[in-house]
Amino acid sequence: MTTKEHVVHILDELRWRGLVAQSTDEQALRDALESGPVTVYCGFDPTAPSLHHGHLVQLVLLRHLQRSGHRVLALVGGATGMIGDPRMSGERVLNSKETVAEWVERLRAQISRFLDFDGDNPARMVNNLDWTAELSAIDFLRDIGKHYRLGTMLAKDTVARRLASDEGISFTEFSYQILQGLDYLELNRRYGCTLQTGGNDQWGNLLSGVELIRKAEQTGVHALTTPLITKSDGTKFGKTEGGAVWLAPDMMTPYAFYQFWINTDDADVVGYLKTFTFRTREEVEELERAVVERPHAREAQRVLAGDVTTLVHGRAATDAVVAASQALFGRGDLAELDESTLAAAVAELPRAVVPEEPVQVIDLLAEAGLVAGRGAGRRAVAEGGVSINNVRVTDPDALLDASQLLHGRWAVLRRGKRTLAVAEAVSG
RNA sequence: GGCAGGUUACCCAAGCGGCCAAAGGGAGCUGACUGUAAAUCAGUUGCGCAAGCUACGGGGGUUCGAAUCCCUCACCUGCCA
Known part of the structure; x- marks a missing residue:
C-alpha cells in the first residue's frame, strides 16, 4: 500500500x-x-x-x-x-x-x-x-x-x-x-x-x-x-463465443481468458484497469496517456490482461500465455520459432491430432473445435478465413501434408484473425 | 377443476395447404480497412462435396402434398374457481 x-x-x-x-x-x-x-x-x-x-x-x-x-x-x-x-x-x-x-x-x-x-x-x-x-x-x-x-x-x-x-x-x-x-x-x-x-x-x-x-x-x-460493468459499444460485457468469461481453467483456458482481456476496446480499457486490477492511480493515469498517444501499442490492454490473468490463474500460467500470445501474434514467421518456444505456445491452444493417413484440413478444424462441423469448415475456407501457419488455405478439400508440420510435429491452425488451434502429429 | 391463448432455427418473430430449409430483426461468424480495438461496407449462419437427409414441442391422422387442417399427449401463460 x-x-x-x-x-x-x-x-x-x-x-x-x-x-x-x-x-x-x-x-x-x-x-x-x-x-x-x-x-x-x-x-x-x-x-x-x-x-x-x-x-x-x-x-x-x-x-x-x-x-x-x-x-x-x-x-x-x-x-x-x-x-x-x-x-x-x-x-x-x-x-x-x-x-x-x-x-x-x-x-x-x-x-x-x-x-x-x-x-x-x-x-x-x-x-x-x-x-x-x-x-x-x-x-x-x-x-x-x-x-x-x-x-x-x-x-x-x-x-x-x-x-x-x-x-x-x-x-x-x-x-x-x-x-x-x-x-x-x-x-x-x-x-x-x-x-x-x-x-x-x-x-x-x-x-x-x-x-x-x-x-x-x-x-x-x-x-x-x-455497477453493472458495461462496454462502450453497448454490447454485453463478458460475452464470448463460448458463453461467459469463466474463471475455471477447465471451462476457459488461461490463454482464452488472457485473449478476452487483451481484446478490450480502447474506450473501455482504462475503466477496466481501475475496476479489475490493483494498479495505483498514478499507474492507471500513465496507461491512460499511453492509450491516447500510442493506441497501436496496446500497452493498457497488455497490463489489464496480464494482471487479471495473474489474479485468476497465477503467475506461472500468465507467463506461459503471454509468451504464447507473443509467439502466435508476433510479426515473425512461425517457422522460425524454435521448438521449445513453439511447444510452449501451442500448449495453450485447443488441439487436433494428425493421423498417419492424409487428413483434410476441414476435419482438423472441426476436431480442434475451431468450426462447428465440416460444412462450417468449408464455409470458413471459402470465406478466406482459414490459414495454416499463417498461410491462407484456399481449397476446401485441401489436405494437410507432413511438410507443413513445424519441427515435424505441429501445424498452427487459424480461423479468422485471432482464433487459433494446433494440429499435432502423434509422436512416434 | 373450467375457459382462453401459446409451443417455429442461437434469441425475438413472420408464415396458416404446394412457390418453405422456412420472411424480417437481433446476435454470431468471415473478408476488406486496422492496432489481436471501435466504426463502416460486403458476404455468411440445419447436416452433406453432391444426390439427398433430417427439421417448425411429442405421437397419430387427413391429403397427391402439412410448419400450415384434424385428433391426442406434454409443457407454458392468462382469466375464473
Missing part, C-alpha cells in the same frame, strides 16, 4: 475504481468503515460449475476491503442455489442437489484464490445450507416470514416484472429474497456482519436482509452494490 492510500477513504477509492453503484446511508457506512474493521459478506450462488466475470467484480471488491483491514465472509449458496434467484429471462430449471453440492465445492476452491484465509485477518467461508437445511417450514414461516410484507416483496423489480410477464413466477423463486435476507440476519448474529455487497441487480435482495435485520434485531446494517 502506498502512503497515499492511507489518506484516501476506502469508499472514495472504491468509487474511483467504479466499484460503487448504490449504498444504504452512505455517511453511516463511511463512518463505520472508518471507525474500525467492518465485517462484510458477499454471496455466490452455484448456478454453474464455475464463477465468471460478473463474480470477479465482487471478488475484487472483497479483496480491496480485506486489504484495508475489514473482515470478509465469502458465502457459497448451497441453499439459495437450490432455489434460484428470479431473473428476467424466466423461471430457472432446478438443478439436482448433487449437482449443486458439487458446484458449491468448485466455487469454494475458486473463491479461495482471491482472499487471504490465513494471517491476522483471515477471510471466512460460509455456506447458507448450514443454517437452512435443518430449518423447519413452520419455524421459517413464523420466525422469518412474519417479518416480510407481501406488498414489499411483490414490489421488487424482478418479481413485479416477472409477474407482469407471460411466464409469471413460481412461489419457489418468489421466496428467494427471503432466503437471502435470512443469510444476512444469520451472519449478523453469528459474526457481527454489518455490510453486504453484491451486483447492482442484487440491490433488492440486499435490502431484504437489511430490513429483516432492522425488524428482527432492531439494528441498522449496510448494503453496497457494484
Whole structure:
C-alpha cells in the first residue's frame, strides 16, 4: 500500500475504481468503515460449475476491503442455489442437489484464490445450507416470514416484472429474497456482519436482509452494490463465443481468458484497469496517456490482461500465455520459432491430432473445435478465413501434408484473425 | 377443476395447404480497412462435396402434398374457481 492510500477513504477509492453503484446511508457506512474493521459478506450462488466475470467484480471488491483491514465472509449458496434467484429471462430449471453440492465445492476452491484465509485477518467461508437445511417450514414461516410484507416483496423489480410477464413466477423463486435476507440476519448474529455487497441487480435482495435485520434485531446494517460493468459499444460485457468469461481453467483456458482481456476496446480499457486490477492511480493515469498517444501499442490492454490473468490463474500460467500470445501474434514467421518456444505456445491452444493417413484440413478444424462441423469448415475456407501457419488455405478439400508440420510435429491452425488451434502429429 | 391463448432455427418473430430449409430483426461468424480495438461496407449462419437427409414441442391422422387442417399427449401463460 502506498502512503497515499492511507489518506484516501476506502469508499472514495472504491468509487474511483467504479466499484460503487448504490449504498444504504452512505455517511453511516463511511463512518463505520472508518471507525474500525467492518465485517462484510458477499454471496455466490452455484448456478454453474464455475464463477465468471460478473463474480470477479465482487471478488475484487472483497479483496480491496480485506486489504484495508475489514473482515470478509465469502458465502457459497448451497441453499439459495437450490432455489434460484428470479431473473428476467424466466423461471430457472432446478438443478439436482448433487449437482449443486458439487458446484458449491468448485466455487469454494475458486473463491479461495482471491482472499487471504490465513494471517491476522483471515477471510471466512460460509455456506447458507448450514443454517437452512435443518430449518423447519413452520419455524421459517413464523420466525422469518412474519417479518416480510407481501406488498414489499411483490414490489421488487424482478418479481413485479416477472409477474407482469407471460411466464409469471413460481412461489419457489418468489421466496428467494427471503432466503437471502435470512443469510444476512444469520451472519449478523453469528459474526457481527454489518455490510453486504453484491451486483447492482442484487440491490433488492440486499435490502431484504437489511430490513429483516432492522425488524428482527432492531439494528441498522449496510448494503453496497457494484455497477453493472458495461462496454462502450453497448454490447454485453463478458460475452464470448463460448458463453461467459469463466474463471475455471477447465471451462476457459488461461490463454482464452488472457485473449478476452487483451481484446478490450480502447474506450473501455482504462475503466477496466481501475475496476479489475490493483494498479495505483498514478499507474492507471500513465496507461491512460499511453492509450491516447500510442493506441497501436496496446500497452493498457497488455497490463489489464496480464494482471487479471495473474489474479485468476497465477503467475506461472500468465507467463506461459503471454509468451504464447507473443509467439502466435508476433510479426515473425512461425517457422522460425524454435521448438521449445513453439511447444510452449501451442500448449495453450485447443488441439487436433494428425493421423498417419492424409487428413483434410476441414476435419482438423472441426476436431480442434475451431468450426462447428465440416460444412462450417468449408464455409470458413471459402470465406478466406482459414490459414495454416499463417498461410491462407484456399481449397476446401485441401489436405494437410507432413511438410507443413513445424519441427515435424505441429501445424498452427487459424480461423479468422485471432482464433487459433494446433494440429499435432502423434509422436512416434 | 373450467375457459382462453401459446409451443417455429442461437434469441425475438413472420408464415396458416404446394412457390418453405422456412420472411424480417437481433446476435454470431468471415473478408476488406486496422492496432489481436471501435466504426463502416460486403458476404455468411440445419447436416452433406453432391444426390439427398433430417427439421417448425411429442405421437397419430387427413391429403397427391402439412410448419400450415384434424385428433391426442406434454409443457407454458392468462382469466375464473
